[in-house]
Amino acid sequence: MKKMKLIKMNGLLALTLGILLSPSFMSNVSASTTLESDIDVQMSPGKDRADKEYIFPFDPNKKLLDQNVPGLINSDKSSLLIDITPVFDFYGASISGKDENYYSNMPRVYYFLPLPGGTTVPDQDGFADISSYIQISDLRGSNSGWELTVSGSKLLAGNGSGDSIDGAELQFSGITAKSVTDSKYKPSILNESITVNSQDSLIVAAKSREGMGTWAISLGNEYLETDKYSPRRKTKNVKLHVPGEAKKVPDQTYLMELTWTLSNTPTSS
Incomplete structure (x- = not known):
């Protein structure tokens, strides 16, 4: 030509x-x-994700370095992908004889200072406690939509004994979706609160011509007021409800396995 x-x-x-x-x-x-x-x-398929970026959940125009991502990074480079899944911790929960709600610590990310030669170091005085979030990227170009669901196991003792805290429920609230993509393409199906159980629970679904680009699916942005000497803020939006009558073992760590599923064709209408 x-x-x-x-x-x-x-x-x-x-x-x-x-x-x-x-x-x-x-x-x-x-x-x-x-x-x-x-x-x-x-037009080549969007599978070369060597330049994959991770965004702040409250400001998608800001980017996170790999070493500062508050969750598990998916090393796959597919054109439709869960880039990040969150990790929750409820350390500091105390045993009680009544029903209790325990709240997850918010992830903490540090700002990085540039050094000569293109390297960086953490700025120990500059950090932010941010929302737990899932990052979704749709670079297929088909604009055919997708949906994200989550399911969870029982809250099991980490020592392999098989003991569990019966009746414990993990709840998410204040769920939002943000992106640098124009808001008119925002996924139109968004469940603002869910209770995780053994069945797939729909979090967000993008219909045809929605959800293109990279999206931060944030699990709320509200935090509990804590003592100024408290090392971490806790989020109101990630809550573990534990019945008072449930058996609990002191100094035992309990684990729940979450399964996040991204489907390339939304089944929700």
Whole structure:
């Protein structure tokens, strides 16, 4: 196509010179000349994710470095992908004989200071406690939509004994979706609160022509007021409800396995 452009431009130049050199040709030349040219664009699948970026859940225009991501990074580089899944901790929960709600500590991320040579170091005085979030990227180009669900196991003792805290429920609230993508393409199905159980619970679904690009699915942005000497803030939006009558073992760590599923065709209407 470059050759075609050169030929047409040369023709235009020759015609112009002809006008300048031979005024008698002016009566045979139209007042305007229209030429056509083409461009070639080959669209490749969005699978090369070497430049994958991680965004702040409350400000998608800001980016996080890999070493500062508050969750588990998915090393896959598919064009439809869960980039980040959150990790929750409820350290500091005390045993009680009554129903209790325990709240997850908010992830803490540090700002990084640039150094010569392109390296960085953590700024220990600059940090933010942010929302737990899931990052979704849809770079397929088909704009066909997707949906995200979550399910969870029982709250089991980490020592492998099989002991569990019966009746414990993990609850998410204040769920939002943010992106640098125009808000008119925001996923239209968003459950603002869910209770995690053994069945898939729908968090968010993008219909056709929604959810393109990278989205931070934030699990709320409210925090509990804590003592100024408390090392971490706790979020109101990630809550573990534990019945008072449930058996609990002192100094035991309990674990719940969460399964996040991203489907390429939304089943929700």
